[in-house]
Amino acid sequence: MRLGTLHLDRGGQIFLLLLALTTLLVPVLNLAVPADSPLHVSTFTVTLLGKYLTYALLAIAVDLVWGYLGILSLGHGAFFALGGYAMGMYLMRQIGDRGVYGNPELPDFMVFLNWQELPWFWQGFDIFWFAALMVMLVPGVLAFVFGWLAFRSRVTGVYLSIITQALTYALMLAFFRNEMGFGGNNGLTDFKDLLGFDLQSDATRVGLFIASALAVVGGYLACRYIVTSKLGRVTVAIRDAESRTRFIGYRVERFKLWVFTFSAVLAGIAGALYVPQVGIINPGEFSPINSIEIVVWVAIGGRATLYGAVLGALLVNYGKTYLTGVMPDAWLFALGGLFVLVTLLLPQGIAGLLRRKEATA
Amino acid sequence: MPTRLLRSPLSALRLWLLIALTLCAFAQAALAGSAEFEQGIELIKTNKYDQVEEGVTLVASSRDPRAVGLLAALQDSDLYLRKADGRLFIATRSDAGYDLIDPLTQAAAGVAGQRDLKRIRINNRLRSQLRTAVATLNLTHPDAVVRLTAVNEMLDRLDADSLALLRDLAGEEKNAQVREGMTAAIALADLEAEEPARRIEALDQLEGNLHPAVQGGIQRLLSQEQDAEVRAAAEHVLEAIQFKRDLYGFAETLFFGLSLGSVLVLAAIGLAITFGVMGVINMAHGELIMLGAYTAYIVQQLMPGHIGLALFLAIPAAFLVSGAVGILIERGVIRFLYGRPLETLLATFGISLILQQLVRTLISPQNVPVANPDWMSGSWQINSVLSLTMNRMYIIAFCLIVFTALYLVMRKTSLGLQVRAVSQNRAMARAMGVRSARVDALTFGLGSGIAGVAGVALSQLTNVGPNLGQAYIIDSFMVVVFGGVGNLWGTLVAGMSLGVVNKILEPWAGAVLAKILVLIFIILFIQKRPRGLFPQKGRAAEG
Numbered sequence: 093m094r095l096g097t098l099h100l101d102r103g104g105q106i107f108l109l110l111l112a113l114t115t116l117l118v119p120v121l122n123l124a125v126p127a128d129s130p131l132h133v134s135t136f137t138v139t140l141l142g143k144y145l146t147y148a149l150l151a152i153a154v155d156l157v158w159g160y161l162g163i164l165s166l167g168h169g170a171f172f173a174l175g176g177y178a179m180g181m182y183l184m185r186q187i188g189d190r191g192v193y194g195n196p197e198l199p200d201f202m203v204f205l206n207w208q209e210l211p212w213f214w215q216g217f218d219i220f221w222f223a224a225l226m227v228m229l230v231p232g233v234l235a236f237v238f239g240w241l242a243f244r245s246r247v248t249g250v251y252l253s254i255i256t257q258a259l260t261y262a263l264m265l266a267f268f269r270n271e272m273g274f275g276g277n278n279g280l281t282d283f284k285d286l287l288g289f290d291l292q293s294d295a296t297r298v299g300l301f302i303a304s305a306l307a308v309v310g311g312y313l314a315c316r317y318i319v320t321s322k323l324g325r326v327t328v329a330i331r332d333a334e335s336r337t338r339f340i341g342y343r344v345e346r347f348k349l350w351v352f353t354f355s356a357v358l359a360g361i362a363g364a365l366y367v368p369q370v371g372i373i374n375p376g377e378f379s380p381i382n383s384i385e386i387v388v389w390v391a392i393g394g395r396a397t398l399y400g401a402v403l404g405a406l407l408v409n410y411g412k413t414y415l416t417g418v419m420p421d422a423w424l425f426a427l428g429g430l431f432v433l434v435t436l437l438l439p440q441g442i443a444g445l446l447r448r449k450e451a452t453a
Numbered sequence: 454m455p456t457r458l459l460r461s462p463l464s465a466l467r468l469w470l471l472i473a474l475t476l477c478a479f480a481q482a483a484l485a486g487s488a489e490f491e492q493g494i495e496l497i498k499t500n501k502y503d504q505v506e507e508g509v510t511l512v513a514s515s516r517d518p519r520a521v522g523l524l525a526a527l528q529d530s531d532l533y534l535r536k537a538d539g540r541l542f543i544a545t546r547s548d549a550g551y552d553l554i555d556p557l558t559q560a561a562a563g564v565a566g567q568r569d570l571k572r573i574r575i576n577n578r579l580r581s582q583l584r585t586a587v588a589t590l591n592l593t594h595p596d597a598v599v600r601l602t603a604v605n606e607m608l609d610r611l612d613a614d615s616l617a618l619l620r621d622l623a624g625e626e627k628n629a630q631v632r633e634g635m636t637a638a639i640a641l642a643d644l645e646a647e648e649p650a651r652r653i654e655a656l657d658q659l660e661g662n663l664h665p666a667v668q669g670g671i672q673r674l675l676s677q678e679q680d681a682e683v684r685a686a687a688e689h690v691l692e693a694i695q696f697k698r699d700l701y702g703f704a705e706t707l708f709f710g711l712s713l714g715s716v717l718v719l720a721a722i723g724l725a726i727t728f729g730v731m732g733v734i735n736m737a738h739g740e741l742i743m744l745g746a747y748t749a750y751i752v753q754q755l756m757p758g759h760i761g762l763a764l765f766l767a768i769p770a771a772f773l774v775s776g777a778v779g780i781l782i783e784r785g786v787i788r789f790l791y792g793r794p795l796e797t798l799l800a801t802f803g804i805s806l807i808l809q810q811l812v813r814t815l816i817s818p819q820n821v822p823v824a825n826p827d828w829m830s831g832s833w834q835i836n837s838v839l840s841l842t843m844n845r846m847y848i849i850a851f852c853l854i855v856f857t858a859l860y861l862v863m864r865k866t867s868l869g870l871q872v873r874a875v876s877q878n879r880a881m882a883r884a885m886g887v888r889s890a891r892v893d894a895l896t897f898g899l900g901s902g903i904a905g906v907a908g909v910a911l912s913q914l915t916n917v918g919p920n921l922g923q924a925y926i927i928d929s930f931m932v933v934v935f936g937g938v939g940n941l942w943g944t945l946v947a948g949m950s951l952g953v954v955n956k957i958l959e960p961w962a963g964a965v966l967a968k969i970l971v972l973i974f975i976i977l978f979i980q981k982r983p984r985g986l987f988p989q990k991g992r993a994a995e996g
Binding site for chain 2: 430
């Protein structure tokens, strides 16, 4: 990695420092500090933080295409969910004969539906490395095919947003069908263990938390590397003046396609880390509203900063957890209000606010 | 005459007697009829087979309007004597025991337990007599609709008695449809005639008849027919019937498709204005539809007992409510975001969340019931294959009316002219003295108002709840984008064709898969023609 990746990125430096501190502190406070101590961090909180971190990775992926490439994807939830399903399938296969029906080969829902054998697309998911490959490959290939079609015929702006939304909507409808072989309405759940580690144990939870934190760091650095490289300059040029970039001689479609695909792979990884921590994946993850919510995290945190996306994801989700607990009715009001206020008053998001302060100081 | 069908000379005799009496009764005075009716009831009360049989004959010949109900009840073994006073009642089983209806007054007469009642027994002879009597009464009913239903029911289970009855009545039947049914029934029986010529003649008469019994009858004939000529004729007729059935089946699919398309067009047409003409991505569009549906609900609540009138009043009310909310959104949020479509998308999505939650908090998180007026239910039965339901017909008509009205507004009024001018070239329009800010607000209000009107229509078709709008927002965008932005005709054609395609795919793909296929089709279509079916031409189209 080049030296310049984190150069001139104060926000990013602070963010990575904080993240590193949290990643070091939380496991210690959870595992080493006794449960009755005020400093103890409960496993519930660890899992919650881990979940937020997967969201943060997802937000980074969206910020890469929206902030630096100008593609407002309203379908990134689909890539996230596909990664999640790939992981979910692995976890389902790991249950083995410990399911309700005790079938060593078929997951419970297939036995329930009277299926006799495992469908072809479930083959191989009992092997971790295969599932891990699929976590990246399935969203990646989908994004590649979709992007190849869309960018080649120069579908841009709002049209692109709407067809990405249609994509995730179509997938949601498809995954709701029992015939698809992904558990239909109920999705995949009742997971037992991952690589032999019990998913309910504190140590595994902490492990997943650390894995999520590492994934966020990795994703952040990778994206940061892309946007500070020459490739990043081109993507920003495409964002600001697509036709001019094309006239200069850059193959705009190719740049868009590869960055979009990379972003989808990141989203898939985030989904794969998300599923074992929440313990369920169902077609609701494909719902268009989820994808829009991701965009809002990025908008609130601040576009084209990457660390802003993380900030937005963490803040909004913390707010969601807090508000739905305290006054469930108010959450949608708050979220809706945030959308309106941020777009009207804070077009640069919170990161923009911080940067302005820095500039005036 | 196919003698096989007549079981005994005795039953034929009884039948003739019955018909003779029934036909005589036409001329009898009402008073005499009612006297006969009561006399018949007295005989039925004896609960002895012979006397009950006489009583049935009397009741049938009385031509009293109460007779059908009484005889049908006896046929279904629903006729009872009350042990306490020996009175006759039609009893139907209910939670409390038996609900009694006095056959004389047709009034409810309280409830009785099983032990208080004694059933009027019937035997096979009585049963067949009753079947004929009920059929005769229905077939000679003054109302043609009742006669037609009776004939159609008889087609399904023809026997010697009913056939003899039909042969007798067919000549005198005035109503063409009923007569057609009767001749079809007779022809169906003639398929079993001895002489091949008569079978062919019968086949000729059955040609084009769509009643399922006819198809079944001819298929049965084919399975055992030896005569080559008859076979050929039967195959020909069967083919013709199948073709006609397919044709009507397709017409029905088309009709369903058009009605679904109308719903899509209604939902999308407001968006065609705000998104298509103004270029504003209004994610709250679905919630404006929802507000319209809730307006219909509230107007109905304010006017209990006037469901139909409330629905009519709800149309302008919904236009005003949604229109006003739309103008508020435009003035409060959207006007600060012109030229930034992606931000507009986010802000309006926020508004849609707020509106949804507002309805949940103020009214109810559950679905609310919106009543349908009587004239919306029912259907128009064209033949036994094709029936058009009224609510779908009204939706198609309503969609066309709304479309025409909107089209006229955009084409013939000065507002429409200004809207088109601003959408094509804002700066030039301003230079010509168009107050573009005012036009923006009014256009947005118009599009939102139309969404509200669509909501009233949807309230008659689907559940009205806080999530109503979300179900339609993606479909609406698909329709507008597919049709070509800024083109009302495009929206109409796109909506209707998507509706029809969806319904054509449904039988072999299932509803959900059909929808997915349509979505994939649109996604691919946009790759091919990014500006829709009917793209806007000229320099204004280059973004």
